[in-house]
Amino acid sequence: MCKVAERQMLRPSFVPPPAIRVLRDLTRYRVDLLAARTAEKQRVEKLLEDALIKLSVVVSDPFGASGRAIMAALIAGERDPAVLADLARGSLRSKTARLTEALTGRFTEHHGFLLTQMLRRVDGITADIATVQARIDAQMGELAPAVARLDAIPGVGPVAAQMILAEIGTDMSRFPTPGHLASWARFAPGVSESAGRPKGHAGSGHGNPYLARILGEAAVSAGRTDTFLGERYRRIARRRGKNRAIVAIGRSILVIAWALLSDEQAQFVDLGPDYYAARTNPERKVRQHVRELQALGYSVTLNPAA
Structure with a gap:
């Protein structure tokens, strides 16, 4: 086969x-x-x-x-x-x-x-x-609580929540993991090759156009917020470009939706825009900057500030 x-x-x-x-x-x-x-x-x-x-x-x-x-x-x-x-x-x-x-x-x-x-x-x-x-x-009827939980996700308003729910449904038991949902929705980074060399490819493939559209719009909206998803969007956009940021945040929204719909008691809790900064190891960051400067041909000497 x-x-x-x-x-x-x-x-x-x-x-x-x-x-x-x-x-x-x-x-x-x-x-x-x-x-x-x-x-x-x-x-x-x-x-x-x-x-x-x-x-x-x-x-x-x-x-x-x-x-x-x-x-x-x-x-x-x-x-x-x-x-x-x-x-x-x-x-x-x-x-x-x-x-x-x-x-x-x-x-x-x-x-x-x-x-x-x-x-x-x-x-x-x-x-x-x-x-x-x-x-x-x-x-809406009995679907209203599910819509309300999805509405709490940054970038996802009531209308977007209704559309996401309409496309993925409420039964998450058919998706063993959130990765399965992202794969089913075809909204995940892919990999392509050229002449045997892997090339990064950010795109949703030929998946559900209605779901891809609303996830893309929600990702862009989330990027304007002072939240964890907003900061993550901006970090990825600076390093990899806006298209990859949209795919990454759209996938994150799907992962969060899977968690919220899998457990009726689950509530969305924002990690905050300073999540990355709080978890960054200062010494690791210093070593990273030193390596970057050395790669550009500079000799680096570190002197502690007074």
Whole structure:
């Protein structure tokens, strides 16, 4: 039997219970709706670029209150850049001069017609997303405690917790170890070879795209927190790059999820951002720095500070 077929036989089959199947259908549809809305927003930005309206250059969120007010005015027929810029709200009013320059374009009635249709679709999809999310929340029931435990993981909010639960389920008995879960999810560092020489490869392979996406987003969010996972993300990103950091932290989130779902009494406890510093041996760190300097051709003499 070939190794590929053998590995596939060793991978645990997963037929989720009805509650998980329902949740999975809903969460995946929500992801698809988000992708559709993102695509429509990109069409809007491309249309504005065609009209020489550089709204996204000044406004961080063109679909926020200020951006929507400006686009509504453009559709209504307003073309004066100064008048359009005056519709800005909040902190954006301090950028009136830049906004006036960005809104100096050639927006026509044709652009207005297309923009109307696109914004209508964006609003329609947004309403659909809210409806589906409300349905997801209503379907939680006995799954709510598990979602609450996953929500405690840095970078994992309520929506991400629902999505992770929908993809991996609640029964961790089919995974002997968290490593088995990471392997099943195909979210773990791999190894490739070229000319007989091993080359590091950080990636999730051809696994579950819905799970990989939410784990990646959660890993990036965790990297912005002042937590153990946040510090670990930053350490790996500095040494190996952001892609490897995302894979490593995504796998860590899976390991934590396995532990929390394996024991209903388990609660997440953060080790803290100073975990590595507290465990670092000062003498070992000194030897490491000395070796690095010697490798660069320096002669090192250590003198204790006063």
